[in-house]
Amino acid sequence: MTQNVKGFSKLSKEEKINWITNNYFINPLEAKESLTKYWNSDENLQKLHDEFIENTLTNFYLPYGVAPNFIINGKSYTIPMAIEESSVVAAASKAAKFWGERGGFKTTIINTEKIGQVHFLFNGTAEKLTAFFNHIKEKFFSDTAEITKNMQKRGGGILDIELRDKTHEIANYFQLHATFNTKDSMGANFINTCLEQFAKTLESQANDFDGFSSEEKNVQIIMSILSNYVPNCVVRAEVSCPVDRLSESASIDSVEFAQKFATAVKIAEIEPYRAVTHNKGIMNGIDAVVLATGNDFRAVEAGIHAYASKSGQYASLSHVKIENGIFTFWMDVPLALGTVGGLTSLHPLVKFSMELLQKPSAEELMQIVAAAGLAQNFAALRSLTTTGIQQGHMKMHLMNILNQHQATKEEKQKVLDYFKDTTVSHSLVIDYLEKLRS
Numbered sequence: 001m002t003q004n005v006k007g008f009s010k011l012s013k014e015e016k017i018n019w020i021t022n023n024y025f026i027n028p029l030e031a032k033e034s035l036t037k038y039w040n041s042d043e044n045l046q047k048l049h050d051e052f053i054e055n056t057l058t059n060f061y062l063p064y065g066v067a068p069n070f071i072i073n074g075k076s077y078t079i080p081m082a083i084e085e086s087s088v089v090a091a092a093s094k095a096a097k098f099w100g101e102r103g104g105f106k107t108t109i110i111n112t113e114k115i116g117q118v119h120f121l122f123n124g125t126a127e128k129l130t131a132f133f134n135h136i137k138e139k140f141f142s143d144t145a146e147i148t149k150n151m152q153k154r155g156g157g158i159l160d161i162e163l164r165d166k167t168h169e170i171a172n173y174f175q176l177h178a179t180f181n182t183k184d185s186m187g188a189n190f191i192n193t194c195l196e197q198f199a200k201t202l203e204s205q206a207n208d209f210d211g212f213s214s215e216e217k218n219v220q221i222i223m224s225i226l227s228n229y230v231p232n233c234v235v236r237a238e239v240s241c242p243v244d245r246l247s248e249s250a251s252i253d254s255v256e257f258a259q260k261f262a263t264a265v266k267i268a269e270i271e272p273y274r275a276v277t278h279n280k281g282i283m284n285g286i287d288a289v290v291l292a293t294g295n296d297f298r299a300v301e302a303g304i305h306a307y308a309s310k311s312g313q314y315a316s317l318s319h320v321k322i323e324n325g326i327f328t329f330w331m332d333v334p335l336a337l338g339t340v341g342g343l344t345s346l347h348p349l350v351k352f353s354m355e356l357l358q359k360p361s362a363e364e365l366m367q368i369v370a371a372a373g374l375a376q377n378f379a380a381l382r383s384l385t386t387t388g389i390q391q392g393h394m395k396m397h398l399m400n401i402l403n404q405h406q407a408t409k410e411e412k413q414k415v416l417d418y419f420k421d422t423t424v425s426h427s428l429v430i431d432y433l434e435k436l437r438s
Contacts, residue, residue, distance in 0.1 A: 071104025081288035091379035107367035186338030238330035268316035285376030294343035294350035
């Protein structure tokens with residue numbers, strides 16, 4: 001039995017599946033069935049999915065749910081969420097309803113600037129390179145005119161290009177640091193195409209520049225690539241209300257709740273161990289909407305976590321203040337999103353999501369995603385500082401446990417009834433299920 005293969009990418013999908021199941025599985029037929037039962041019955045739709053990535057075997061499903069009752073800047077939304085974790089959609093929906101009755105979410109676009117860099121080595125002085133850069137700077141714009149003309153028609157394009165000296169960190173290392181506005185597209189391909197042309201222009205102009213020695217003419221391009229760190233592509237989401245309207249529980253008054261909530265946020269602002277989990281809760285909301293709208297959640301995650309570390313220590317993305325009897329909870333978050341291009345025009349459920357959201361612009365989508373993240377954070381902190389996170393989470397997880405142990409419809413109902421007012425844990429559920437079956 002071999003686990004090495006040549007020319008795998010050239011095999012048909014069926015041949016790939018046969019090789020995988022015959023080489024790695026005790027029961028190849030059962031393994032093959034696990035893959036094929038997730039194929040779409042619509043051949044054209046399945047072909048579309050097969051061509052999204054390479055070496056496709058099947059589709060990997062995530063639940064697609066919705067969180068209704070979001071009021072954002074006075075407009076009502078039902079927000080799509082693709083996520084496998086129980087309680088996330090319920091928590092977002094509950095927070096949306098809570099704040100919808102208190103004025104809703106207020107969101108503001110702070111900036112929409114995206115960044116790309118050409119990384120290169122230059123064997124000369126920074127002063128000489130700076131003079132050269134200033135001399136040819138306009139050439140970078142003219143050489144990319146064909147690439148940028150359509151983006152410029154939509155109001156976007158290259159904003160600026162600057163030379164950055166990084167020789168104090170790596171010998172001879174410099175950057176072309178470029179900023180872009182890509183309007184409603186995420187813009188990765190556009191930015192990278194511009195950067196690769198910048199690199200060609202830099203090389204050719206340096207080679208022809210009379211002010212350089214033969215060694216200086218040999219600029220070495222290391223790479224040209226966009227950055228997923230977008231600290232100037234930021235949206236703010238905020239909620240506020242009088243403190244006395246905060247608590248819905250008789251077990252804790254509004255003032256005590258506000259103070260505990262504020263302290264919980266302050267802990268996440270200064271304690272990295274807490275901040276990571278705190279921000280993970282925010283990402284539960286953000287990632288679910290980013291996935292449902294066909295955007296790149298890995299890029300969003302990387303950029304947001306870098307932003308959370310911009311002070312030199314990883315810290316909370318969200319903040320709270322209590323002034324003059326008013327509770328205000330807010331978050332600034334970098335989000336480079338698109339509503340055109342990529343999967344947005346190909347994936348049927350992404351198109352469904354965009355229509356559900358009333359066909360938002362990229363800026364509107366930034367605001368929707370940020371509101372979902374703040375709602376999720378509020379819901380988690382409210383649970384943590386009142387009933388505890390496990391009560392609600394384990395109630396939602398209960399069905400997963402029952403499905404895992406193949407409970408019948410009747411068994412599920414009896415277990416749900418029993419745990420209505422009882423603490424849920426995996427072992428307790430299994431014990432009760434075994435009692436029912438005995």
